[in-house]
Amino acid sequence: MLxxxxxxxxxxSTKYSPFFDSRIAVAASxxxxxxxxxxxxxxGLTADGVxxxxxxxxxxxxxxxAWSEAHENQILAGAGDGSVKLFDIxxxxxxxxxxxAEHAREVFSVHWNLVSKDTFLSSSWDGxxxxxxxxxxxxxxxxxxxxxxxxxxxxxxxPALISAVSSDSHLRVFDLRTPASASNHLTLALPIHAAPAKxxxxxxxxxxxxxxxxxxxxxxxWNKYRPTVVATAGVDRAIRTFDIRxxxxxxxxxLHGHEYAVRRVAxxxxxxxVLLSASYDMTCRVWTDGTGVKxxxxxxxxxxxxxxxxxxxxxxxxxxxxxEFVTGVDWCLFGAEGWCASCGWDERVLIWDVRAIxxxxx
Amino acid sequence: xxNQTGRSDSAQERLSQVSGHLSxxxxxxxxxxxQHPDDIVVTCALRTPMTKGGRGAFRDxxxxxxxxxxxxxxxxxxxxDASLVEDIAVGNxxxxxxxxxxxxxxxxxxxxxxxxxxKSLNRQCSxxxxxxxxxxxxxxxxxxxxxxxxxxxxxxxxxxxQAVSEFSELLDSVPVAKECKxxxxxxxxxxxxxxxxxxxxxxxxxxxxxxKAERAQxxxxxxxxxxxxxxxxxxxxxxxxxxxxxxxxxGIRAGMTAQSLAKLxxxxxxxxxxxxxxxxxxxxxxxxxxAVLLMKRSTAQRLGQRVVGKFVAASVVxxxxxxxxxxxxxAIPAALAKAGGLDPADVDxxxxxxxxxxxxxxxxxxxxxPEEKVNPKGGAIAFGHPLGMTGARQxxxxxxxxxxxxxxxxxxxxxxxxxxxxxxxxxxx
Numbered sequence: 001m002l003x004x005x006x007x008x009x010x011x012x013s014t015k016y017s018p019f020f021d022s023r024i025a026v027a028a029s030x031x032x033x034x035x036x037x038x039x040x041x042x043x044g045l046t047a048d049g050v051x052x053x054x055x056x057x058x059x060x061x062x063x064x065x066a067w068s069e070a071h072e073n074q075i076l077a078g079a080g081d082g083s084v085k086l087f088d089i090x091x092x093x094x095x096x097x098x099x100x101a102e103h104a105r106e107v108f109s110v111h112w113n114l115v116s117k118d119t120f121l122s123s124s125w126d127g128x129x130x131x132x133x134x135x136x137x138x139x140x141x142x143x144x145x146x147x148x149x150x151x152x153x154x155x156x157x158x159p160a161l162i163s164a165v166s167s168d169s170h171l172r173v174f175d176l177r178t179p180a181s182a183s184n185h186l187t188l189a190l191p192i193h194a195a196p197a198k199x200x201x202x203x204x205x206x207x208x209x210x211x212x213x214x215x216x217x218x219x220x221x222w223n224k225y226r227p228t229v230v231a232t233a234g235v236d237r238a239i240r241t242f243d244i245r246x247x248x249x250x251x252x253x254x255l256h257g258h259e260y261a262v263r264r265v266a267x268x269x270x271x272x273x274v275l276l277s278a279s280y281d282m283t284c285r286v287w288t289d290g291t292g293v294k295x296x297x298x299x300x301x302x303x304x305x306x307x308x309x310x311x312x313x314x315x316x317x318x319x320x321x322x323x324e325f326v327t328g329v330d331w332c333l334f335g336a337e338g339w340c341a342s343c344g345w346d347e348r349v350l351i352w353d354v355r356a357i358x359x360x361x362x
Numbered sequence: 363x364x365n366q367t368g369r370s371d372s373a374q375e376r377l378s379q380v381s382g383h384l385s386x387x388x389x390x391x392x393x394x395x396x397q398h399p400d401d402i403v404v405t406c407a408l409r410t411p412m413t414k415g416g417r418g419a420f421r422d423x424x425x426x427x428x429x430x431x432x433x434x435x436x437x438x439x440x441x442x443d444a445s446l447v448e449d450i451a452v453g454n455x456x457x458x459x460x461x462x463x464x465x466x467x468x469x470x471x472x473x474x475x476x477x478x479x480x481k482s483l484n485r486q487c488s489x490x491x492x493x494x495x496x497x498x499x500x501x502x503x504x505x506x507x508x509x510x511x512x513x514x515x516x517x518x519x520x521x522x523x524q525a526v527s528e529f530s531e532l533l534d535s536v537p538v539a540k541e542c543k544x545x546x547x548x549x550x551x552x553x554x555x556x557x558x559x560x561x562x563x564x565x566x567x568x569x570x571x572x573x574k575a576e577r578a579q580x581x582x583x584x585x586x587x588x589x590x591x592x593x594x595x596x597x598x599x600x601x602x603x604x605x606x607x608x609x610x611x612x613g614i615r616a617g618m619t620a621q622s623l624a625k626l627x628x629x630x631x632x633x634x635x636x637x638x639x640x641x642x643x644x645x646x647x648x649x650x651x652x653a654v655l656l657m658k659r660s661t662a663q664r665l666g667q668r669v670v671g672k673f674v675a676a677s678v679v680x681x682x683x684x685x686x687x688x689x690x691x692x693a694i695p696a697a698l699a700k701a702g703g704l705d706p707a708d709v710d711x712x713x714x715x716x717x718x719x720x721x722x723x724x725x726x727x728x729x730x731x732p733e734e735k736v737n738p739k740g741g742a743i744a745f746g747h748p749l750g751m752t753g754a755r756q757x758x759x760x761x762x763x764x765x766x767x768x769x770x771x772x773x774x775x776x777x778x779x780x781x782x783x784x785x786x787x788x789x790x791x
Binding site for chain 1: 372379380382383
């Protein structure tokens with residue numbers, strides 16, 4: 001396990017570079033992000049350990065970061081003052097090369113379009129998602145959620161699909177191909193707290209699972225292999241997976257275990273059933289959603305298209321080295337499947353191998 | 363834009379956002395312990411001593427005078443401006459006319475201004491609790507801001523057959539209605555037999571109550587909740603009137619054991635002379651008064667009142683008249699459910715009125731409440747059950763004990779004659 005101290009700054013988000021397996025970015029904030037400066041660290045993984053290659057200081061706290069998918073040296077950060085900033089890490093200037101200030105409140109997530117690579121988005125506590133073109137000084141679109149939106153993403157499979165979770169306990173999906181009618185591209189608003197449906201054709205007594213009260217959704221992630229599967233998590237401590245083709249069906253899987261709110265979930269880039277989570281309970285946990293074939297299943301494997309599991313998922317291991325809220329976790333895209341980075345309010349970035357924490361059953 | 367608002371405002375908002383992630387999912391006990399401005403809180407709860415009916419130091423004292431004493435002590439201990447108290451509810455069972463007239467007069471005499479309203483109410487043995495709950499609900503509903511829930515009973519002067527009027531032919535013609543007039547001792551004896559609560563178990567429970575009360579009294583654990591009362595007392599032999607100050611319960615007998623209680627004769631013997639309920643394993647007939655000052659937490663903070671606990675939820679249930687003793691068994695789960703889905707294990711202390719050892723024992727057993735959580739300072743078997751007072755008395759007993767031991771969650775409950783039960787959930791602070 002490698003470690004780096006973000007001295008004086010509490011981590012909020014960490015992301016591996018999509019271009020280099022030795023580069024990690026961390027968005028961090030002084031004073032737990034309540035008041036004061038932010039700092040975006042660019043860390044290099046070297047033979048001598050983790051070294052800071054560069055950092056950018058910002059006026060207000062930074063809550064999320066995302067690497068450009070088009071340019072290996074450019075990176076986004078979302079700030080507490082409502083601005084979205086784009087930095088070029090090769091420049092000696094301490095300032096961003098572009099800053100967009102349209103959100104009225106804290107920007108809590110930024111995400112680059114993984115397919116078309118020419119746009120990115122931001123989501124904010126002001127109840128909107130904004131879509132941006134890095135060459136344009138103004139946003140190219142605004143998608144209202146009317147609810148504090150902690151997390152928004154482009155689908156990794158389709159450049160026109162945008163998903164978001166927000167404090168109203170809903171997963172929304174916007175399709176930019178639909179006409180911008182009164183619904184503002186909104187094609188789906190799925191209640192995360194809804195009860196799971198009975199599996200089709202299941203006999204026997206009704207399931208004992210009930211709907212739970214709505215609670216703030218803080219994070220979500222698209223599965224990298226199953227293009228319609230999204231995992232969500234938040235204040236009610238449970239991680240849920242949904243198939244957006246069957247919103248009325250309720251969650252496919254519900255994973256219980258975290259003792260406090262879950263701040264981040266991330267599907268494995270290597271295995272279709274494995275995801276990582278980071279929580280206020282100071283742990284990172286690795287889970288299977290119960291759909292995987294032992295040993296790892298590739299895309300298109302049998303059973304992937306029709307996941308029938310209403311659960312069967314389980315925790316496969318946990319990393320308990322953080323000593324404060326864990327706020328960010330991300331997988332390394334390269335090399336052996338299992339390397340990841342996590343950051344938290346303990347001013348530490350940990351780089352570790354998921355396989356090292358998995359129990360014998362994993 | 364966020365950065366145009368004050369910096370401290372935005373920091374505060376971010377803090378509440380993050381704390382919302384951590385707190386909003388609290389359920390059960392954790393949620394209960396949270397403090398909110400609209401909580402209904404207790405800032406003072408006290409009681410007079412309880413003395414034996416007909417023989418104790420209050421034998422010549424009217425209920426109104428006991429109430430007056432509780433009121434004056436409440437005003438002086440809490441330091442509340444009496445003119446801020448908008449309503450007083452007094453639970454009482456035996457006074458003719460409900461005591462409405464003399465209780466209003468007692469409030470005025472104690473220093474409450476004419477603007478403070480007073481009512482009396484009667485839900486039998488739960489009257490004192492009902493009074494506190496009524497005041498709490500009136501505050502919650504916004505009808506009043508500050509109120510007093512109280513209870514008083516002078517069983518010395520008012521206990522007797524006149525407490526129940528003659529049943530009409532109509533009532534006597536309906537079997538379940540007629541059962542309402544079966545004396546509680548008799549029906550409890552039958553219930554003990556039907557439910558299989560043995561005489562030995564009852565005596566052991568009763569002896570334990572005496573022992574706990576004796577120990578608590580010796581250690582001075584009642585002192586914090588008792589406000590001493592000065593009364594005039596006529597010596598029955600010399601007719602000499604003297605003034606005495608009473609500061610302790612007089613019903614607590616030292617050295618009681620299950621063996622000594624086993625010698626007592628059944629109080630309600632059947633035709634064959636059988637029966638398990640005795641004067642030793644049933645509540646004592648006593649006199650006393652208690653008062654509880656209630657308001658919202660925000661009001662308490664504004665007035666500088668020290669919060670000693672909060673009222674969370676209450677329940678009232680009905681049961682068959684002949685099974686009135688099972689009331690707490692039904693009322694306690696209902697109150698716990700209303701308090702946010704608590705489990706009996708979430709509760710630290712239960713104050714369950716010991717109307718009869720048999721029914722209290724049975725209820726605790728059915729609910730799975732461990733013995734050490736029930737009436738840690740003893741109960742009505744040891745120190746008495748002035749009917750209307752008990753519900754309000756339990757609040758001061760409970761909160762004092764919870765605060766002394768650093769515990770938090772408590773329940774008060776009692777069975778109610780004619781087949782009811784009441785329970786309330788409180789949190790000490």
